[in-house]
Amino acid sequence: MSLGGGGGGLSGPDSRVETISRLAQWRIDTFGPCSYRRSDPFKLGIWNWYLSVEKSRSICVRLFPEPGRVAKEQPPLARFVLRVSWAGPPRRSSVSPVVEHLLRSSEDFVWQVDVMSHGRFTIDATESSSLIWPSEGMVLNIASKSTLGCLSRMLAESIHADVTITITDGVLKAHKAILAACSPVFESMFVHDLKEKESSTININDMCLESCSALLGFIYGTIKQEQFWKHRLSLLAAANKYAITDIKNCCEESLLEDINSSNVLERLHVAWLYQLEKLKKGCLTYLFVFGKIYDVRDEMHSFFHHADRELMLEMFQEVLSVWKPI
Structure with missing residues (x-):
C-alpha cells in the first residue's frame, strides 16, 4: 500500500515508497547527478510520511511526518529502526539503533549511514511501537x-x-x-x-x-437526541428515583444549556427538587448576576407562593451577594 503524490523537483521516477503493515520500503536505483532525494508521501500508522536521502561523504536518511498531520496537544511516541541495503556485489547492509521521538508538527528521524556504496540501494523503515496505529x-x-x-x-x-x-x-x-x-x-x-x-x-x-x-x-x-430533549425532565425524575447517575448528570448538563426567561423559574425549581447544584447556580446567576429577574417579575409572585423557604433564602442571599450600594 502506498500513497501517490508529487515531491516537486526533489522526487524522481523511483520516489515511490511501498508500505505493508509496519514496514516502509524505498528502493532507489541511483542518485544520478543529484545529492538529495525525497520520496513521495506514504502512509504508515495514521499519518503521511516522507523519506529523504542526502549524499556527501556518508548518507543521511531522514524520516518525517507530513506537517499539520500530527497530533499537537498529546503527540504519541513513535519508534523506528532503519536498515539500508546495497544490492552489491558484495551485498551489504547497515542497521541503525532504534530512534524514538515524541511526534510533533514536523519532528525528524535522522540516521547517519557510514557505509558508502554506489548503485541501487533499499531503505527499510520499520515502526516498532503501537502508539501511532x-x-x-x-x-x-x-x-x-x-x-x-x-x-x-x-x-x-x-x-x-x-x-x-x-x-x-x-x-x-x-x-x-x-x-x-x-x-x-x-x-x-x-x-x-x-x-x-x-x-x-x-x-x-x-x-x-x-x-x-x-x-x-x-x-x-439507543436513544435519539430529539427523544432525549423531549423527555429530559421525565428522564431526570426517573434518574433521581432509580439512582441512575449518568442520566441525572446528562440531564443537568442539558438543562443548563438553554436557560431563558421563559423556563428559568421552572429550572430553578427542578434544580432544588433534585439537588442539582450546577443547574441551581446557573439559574441564580441568570436571574441576579445577569439581571433577568426583571423579565420574570410577573411570574415571581406565583413562584414564591410555592417555593421552598430554604430556596427563597438562597435567592435572597444571591441578591445580597451581587447588590452593591451606590
Missing part, C-alpha cells in the same frame, strides 16, 4: 458499535426479555441484568424478596409509555 481505537469503536447493535436488537425484539414494565398507558419488555447493572434500585428489586423479583414485573405509574421508552433507550444506548 489506530488499531486500539478502531477495535474499541467496532466493539462499541457491535455491543450497541446487540442491545438495540435485544430491546426492540424483546430477545430473552425476562421482566415486564407496566406503565399507565402500556407495557414494555426489558432485561433484569441490564436494568440491575445501571440502577442499584432495580438491582435491589431483583436481589431481595420483593414483589418485582417474584412476579418479574415493575410498575412505573409516574411515566407515560413514550417517556419510559426514552428511559430504556438511554439505558440500552
